[in-house]
Amino acid sequence: MRLLIGILFMSVLIFGGCRSRATATKHDNFAYIYGKGGSQMRLHARVYHSAPDHSTVYYKLNTRDLLYKGDGSGGPFRSIVQIKYEAYSDWSTKNLLDSATTLIQDKSYDTDEDRELIGSMELRRKEQRSFILKIVARDLNRDNESTVYLRVERDGIASHQYFMPVDTAKGLPLFDDHLAVGSSVKVRSDVFAGKTLSCQRYPVDELLPVPVFTTASSMPNDPIPDSTYAITVSEEGTFLMSLNNPGTYFIRSDSVADDGFSLFALKDCYPYVGTAADMLKPLRYITSLQEFDHISNAPNVRYAIERFWIDAAGDRERAREAIRIYYGRVETANRFFTSFVEGWRTDRGLVNIIFGTPTSIYKSDHSETWIYGEENNLMSLTFTFVKGKSAFSDNDLVLNRDPLLKGAWYRNVESWRNGRVYQN
Numbered sequence: 001m002r003l004l005i006g007i008l009f010m011s012v013l014i015f016g017g018c019r020s021r022a023t024a025t026k027h028d029n030f031a032y033i034y035g036k037g038g039s040q041m042r043l044h045a046r047v048y049h050s051a052p053d054h055s056t057v058y059y060k061l062n063t064r065d066l067l068y069k070g071d072g073s074g075g076p077f078r079s080i081v082q083i084k085y086e087a088y089s090d091w092s093t094k095n096l097l098d099s100a101t102t103l104i105q106d107k108s109y110d111t112d113e114d115r116e117l118i119g120s121m122e123l124r125r126k127e128q129r130s131f132i133l134k135i136v137a138r139d140l141n142r143d144n145e146s147t148v149y150l151r152v153e154r155d156g157i158a159s160h161q162y163f164m165p166v167d168t169a170k171g172l173p174l175f176d177d178h179l180a181v182g183s184s185v186k187v188r189s190d191v192f193a194g195k196t197l198s199c200q201r202y203p204v205d206e207l208l209p210v211p212v213f214t215t216a217s218s219m220p221n222d223p224i225p226d227s228t229y230a231i232t233v234s235e236e237g238t239f240l241m242s243l244n245n246p247g248t249y250f251i252r253s254d255s256v257a258d259d260g261f262s263l264f265a266l267k268d269c270y271p272y273v274g275t276a277a278d279m280l281k282p283l284r285y286i287t288s289l290q291e292f293d294h295i296s297n298a299p300n301v302r303y304a305i306e307r308f309w310i311d312a313a314g315d316r317e318r319a320r321e322a323i324r325i326y327y328g329r330v331e332t333a334n335r336f337f338t339s340f341v342e343g344w345r346t347d348r349g350l351v352n353i354i355f356g357t358p359t360s361i362y363k364s365d366h367s368e369t370w371i372y373g374e375e376n377n378l379m380s381l382t383f384t385f386v387k388g389k390s391a392f393s394d395n396d397l398v399l400n401r402d403p404l405l406k407g408a409w410y411r412n413v414e415s416w417r418n419g420r421v422y423q424n
Helices: 276-286 289-296 301-313 316-337 347-355 403-417
Strands: 006-010 013-017 043-051 054-062 077-088 096-108 116-123 131-139 144-152 164-166 178-180 184-188 196-202 227-232 238-242 247-252 261-266 360-363 367-372 381-387 397-399
Touching: 043 131, 043 144, 054 077, 054 131, 054 144, 077 116, 096 116, 184 261, 227 238, 276 289, 276 301, 276 316, 276 347, 276 403, 289 301, 301 316, 316 347, 347 367, 347 381, 347 397, 347 403, 381 403
Parallel strands: 006 116, 178 261
Antiparallel strands: 013 096, 043 054, 054 116, 077 096, 077 131, 131 144, 164 184, 184 238, 196 227, 196 247, 247 261, 360 367, 367 381, 381 397
């Protein structure tokens, strides 16, 4: 079991710049942030507004991902990581609005332990407009880095960045709003201190996205809450949430406000694939309904799943490799694309699982374009995802489906069904 020790580093700012640069690029390829040539160093980050004119970016690293060096005397071993943020006006420009850098230095006598290093940096942008924040962590001992992009919302005082879930024991920030059913979490919201908020719980949406070529809608109907209740925020600006049932808990200033903050109570082993049920559900993408029902109703579901892959691949070794990659993509989808449903059940998750990581990804405030193969090549595949209408999550993107993708879809599905790992 991992040893997780939260240590809050209020890091010293060692460099900053707020000069603008006029250079701009039309295209930046963001494929690397979803794993294309990705780093093994895990970086998590989130922005919290404690007031309309005061914002903080929190970040988290895991010590197991860092290189600790000793002086030859047997310890302690030391790591040093540079954390840098850069603020840009939008996705398509290199106009630098602001930047700052800090260093984290940690020491340990046990280089195998896995602790969480959590720190923060104050954001200095005070104007009331949204911008893009690029956070980069570089392990200076290994010359390895990881990058996270965030959109800093300045559109209203009720946006989700005015809320931050924290650990109930130590008050350290949490970096995922998706939690296990039955858990309790404290939420910090300084701007609503002493006020009453409205919370509505929405049941889990069990729909799966339809194939990439179909004209049928993959969008669920407008959700209807099954319960509504009031939340009182303490004078210190915190309140406790108990996530007793699966679903979305949507918190806002009142029951008719458009903006708010969501907590998601998920079942199973999210974000990991750890049970037979976790393995079964994503299999629906490459099986017929009859096959899926046969596996679902088997006396031993895990054995039936393994049998499917062995029959597809032809032998255990190839089946093991196909399983590793297929469910690895499921976990990758959960890491990057989870919104109000698990990442593997989103449109981007569907495409990522079947087609793999794109060659190129281009982003804007309202869309993402994924390209498999060389740009402007007739043999390349292009998928365009646009911002969904969900108020629950800003990570909800919907695929513009295209009948011309039908052939590519069936070729890739057939490759998986033959036990061949397909990466365009």
